[in-house]
Every structure is written in C-alpha cells, then in structure tokens.
Amino acid sequence: MSLAHYLRIWLASARYAMVRTLMFRFDFVLWSAVEFTWMVVNLLLVQVIYQHTSSVAGWSKYEMLLLVGTSMIIQRLFTGFFWSNLFEVGRNVRTGHFDFYLAQPGNPLFMISTRKLDPDGLVNSLVGFAVVFYSVRELGLHPGAFDIACYVLLVGCGVLIHYSVMVTIVALPFWIINSQGIEGSYFTLFQFSRLPREAFRGLASLLFVYLLPAVVVSNVPANVLRHGFQPVPVAWMAGIAFGWFAVSVLLFQAGLRRYASASS
Numbered sequence: 001m002s003l004a005h006y007l008r009i010w011l012a013s014a015r016y017a018m019v020r021t022l023m024f025r026f027d028f029v030l031w032s033a034v035e036f037t038w039m040v041v042n043l044l045l046v047q048v049i050y051q052h053t054s055s056v057a058g059w060s061k062y063e064m065l066l067l068v069g070t071s072m073i074i075q076r077l078f079t080g081f082f083w084s085n086l087f088e089v090g091r092n093v094r095t096g097h098f099d100f101y102l103a104q105p106g107n108p109l110f111m112i113s114t115r116k117l118d119p120d121g122l123v124n125s126l127v128g129f130a131v132v133f134y135s136v137r138e139l140g141l142h143p144g145a146f147d148i149a150c151y152v153l154l155v156g157c158g159v160l161i162h163y164s165v166m167v168t169i170v171a172l173p174f175w176i177i178n179s180q181g182i183e184g185s186y187f188t189l190f191q192f193s194r195l196p197r198e199a200f201r202g203l204a205s206l207l208f209v210y211l212l213p214a215v216v217v218s219n220v221p222a223n224v225l226r227h228g229f230q231p232v233p234v235a236w237m238a239g240i241a242f243g244w245f246a247v248s249v250l251l252f253q254a255g256l257r258r259y260a261s262a263s264s
Helices: 003-023 025-049 061-087 089-095 108-114 119-139 145-170 180-194 202-211 216-227 231-258
Strands: none
Touching (some): 003 025, 003 108, 025 119, 061 089, 108 231, 145 180, 145 231, 216 231
C-alpha cells in the first residue's frame, strides 16, 4: 500500500480523536490538568534542588531545566501519538480482540499504533517547548538554524526510541500470559531521561546509557542546544533509534506468526 493510503488512514483516525475529544470536553480538560500538574511538580523539584546546590553533575539550574523540558517534549509527544494505542495491545492479544486489527486495510503494527490520539498529551508538549525556550534564553544560548533543526530531528529520534521500547514490551504477550507489570515499568525506565548522563557511573552507566537508551533520549538533544552540533553523539543516538526500531519490528512480526486468533 502507498504512503498516501496510510496518510489517509491516519488523518481519519486523527479526525475521529478530535471529534471524540470535543464530545467529552471535561475528560480532556481533566487529563490535561493532571499531566500539567505532573510537569509542574517536576519543575518545582528542580527549583528545590538548586536552592541547595549550584550544580548537579556539572549541569547548572537552567541547563537542568533544558534537559527536563526536552524530556517532557519527547514523552508528551509519545503519549499523545502512541501510548494509549500500544498500552491496549497486551489485553487485545489475550482476549482475541487483536483480530480486529488484522482485518483492517493496512500493516497491523501501523494500525495498532495510530488508531487513537491523546490531544491532552500533545497540548502539554507545548509546556515542554516553553521550558526549553525559557532555559535557552536564560542561558544566553544562540543556536543556529542547523542546531535547531538537529534538535528537532533528535527529538523525533527520542520519540522513536520510546515507541520502539514500548513495542518491544507489548509484543511480549505473544509469548507470555501477562505483561502488565512490564508495561508499567516503561515509565519507571524513562524517568532516568531527566537526569544528566554524567550522573551515571559504572554499572548504572552501562545499563541506562549503553544497553537501555533511557538517558541518551533527552541528553543528546539538550547537548546540541548547549554545545552545538557534535557528530558522534548525534550519529550514536540516530543509530540507537533505528536499531531499536528494527529490533521492535522484527520482534512484533515474530509474535504475529505465533498469534492464535479468537476464531482459530
């Protein structure tokens, strides 16, 4: 199927999501407020920490806000576009409702990933952008057009890493009965994305910097704004993003071959 065909499917799903949001406005306002409160709490935590120190792992207050804001952008974009879709996969596989996606006119992974949008998550990503803009201004940084474009590209790579890790997790129900505890660990893992890479040493560095991409997700984009374009970290993050994506797709396809539908 052509790219235009998939674009039409996505636009139809997005239109349905917006119509549903307008039908349940209070639900949208409530969850937007909940997510906004969570983001404010994280920013206040940074404020409290820097009342007692001037530097954490070599990062100043506004550099830390830049890092936290970048992490917020990536996570809010991921939750807005993909989270609610992927979180339902395990339950659908266990109940046989996954057949619904197999019967749709498109790639199953695309169909399960794009059926819904969460506008509250997308709206709150603007808070993250505001935090990054404020931090850049307070730091006196003047990134060029190329640096900004590179930052946007790396944010996209960060969203792809989040997506790939979650697809890998939700593919496990093809082999095991219940993965709910593992699915919940996603948020725990990516809490590390709000911490400077320099804070990790020894085994923690090996695990969360090199084996699991929890730290590089936000550190590499933030460093592009701090220090300008650096080819090695940028290429490293891009390689991690596409490597994890390839692994997640292969694992999902292998799971599909094991899937016994409700009608079989």
